[in-house]
Amino acid sequence: MKIIKSVADLRHERMKQTHKTIGFVPTMGYLHEGHISLLEKAKMECDWVVLSIFVNPLQFGPNEDFTLYPRDEARDLAIAKKIGIDLVFVPGVEEMYPEESLTRVNVRQVTERLCGAKRPGHFDGVATVVTKLFHMVQPDRAYFGMKDVQQVAVITQMVKDLHFPTTIVPCPTIREADGLAKSSRNVYLNQVERVQATILHQSLTEVEQRVQTGALQTASEMVTYVTEKIKSQPLAHIDYVEALTYPRFETFDQWEQEDILLAVAVFFGRTRLIDNHLIRFKGGETYV
Template sequence: MQLIETIAPLRAALYDYRRKGETIGVVPTMGYLHDGHLALVERAKAECDRVVVTVFVNPTQFGPSEDFAAYPRDRERDLAMLERLAVDVVFAPTVEEMYPRPGQTTVSVKPLGDILIGTVRPGHFSGVATVVSKLFHIVQPDRAYFGEKDYQQLAVIRRMVADLDMPLTIVGVPTVREPDGLAMSSRNVRLTPEARAAAKVLSRALGEGERLIGAGEADPQVVLETMRGMITAEPLAELRSLDLADAETLEAVERVEARPVVLLVTAAFGGVLLIDERVAHPIAELNETEPGGER
């Protein structure tokens, strides 16, 4: 496994792979890896000849009051985990390497990046799109792997790639969860035992929303109010956003009918911001009428 910290030698190493006709997959991360990240790496290894994992805590996607300085970091632990998986290259640049001068160019995906979580974290998705665009230009991968837990992020990146005609495939990988249902996140390590126990309410609420939709509930407000009640009943939960949207476009829906929808939640527990998602599939009702005029 090669550890590379600057752009020029990374490009040289990847040029050798490309010259041999080998495909390259990239897994962008902010480090402090967990089994969810490793699932992305394993998927990349199964589908690509070479795998690059980037480890970079990107300051431009954190707001002024958010937890950039407190975001967990453990480089040696990350490297040991990736070496066990036989990753080909780890790209771990400094902030100065990625942003050597004040930037004048940013990538904004509008309105997709300004709705839903974008209203809670203004500028967040522009920071994500900009750094991911830089990484794609540096690595020039054939495929890039992202977790579905960051559902809106995945949608933003897919739209950016499509709109800018970037020559790569974006692969979404299902959310990996703890045994009690909590979505794996690098931020989970910052939860106190009490907050960690309370955070399970997110998965329970998402499960109840999915159940209601699967049982035929078509009114988004009924689903959202049921979920809201469950989350706000937890004293340690500070609900920031809760949305039900079309699973493909992320647009609001007036009725849950034949198309799948996504449930998105953002909440803080003891000051630690967590996000989670669940795609729900409604039951398509039959419109046939039985003899006698009754269904």
């Protein structure tokens, strides 16, 4: 496994990989089972796999502390080596942004709700850094977890609109045995918060059962059901609960037999957790 810190060295190594299928998993490090599942899928499907570890300052808002984001590079590299990753790109901020960047990549519509509304500029930062990484790595396939469903939608739209020769591979959310989605932020939960946080997955999956039986038929009914279930946990403070069409993230009233995304963001203490559930009308992968 090669560990590369410069863009020039990354491009040099990439140029050697002729006639190979290139897989790419971009991360901000502090790897957990969700990231590992992406890396393992990339290893199965591609000849040469690149992992990037970069905490991107462009995705942090003015009230979000970039310096406090969890980091453990040595542990991440040990995980990557065990999986058999071919190259790990670990650039510093000065390597990715050697001078003030005057360019931002903005994807409209799918960034205007959910976390995009709550964290202005966040997805511009995501789209910008992924664009840079795609230009550097030139992957055939890039792997993203559906826990961050809005990120998947943003990157998929960006790749389509800008004609990147890269296939975006959405992968299922990896969960604890009790349903809590794996996340780097889970380490901040105390024991009581951790138990109460299981209400997120529970409430979202219950909605699908009621939608399929006709007990819930409108977006407002779906949102009300999830909201009341989450409020039953005293430590939960809701940031948002929304029901939208997928993948365009449009509002709707009556369910008209289309794919629906139920998405939540909830604080337990100071820890903000996100989760979602995709209701597929015509079947197919739900990524839950």
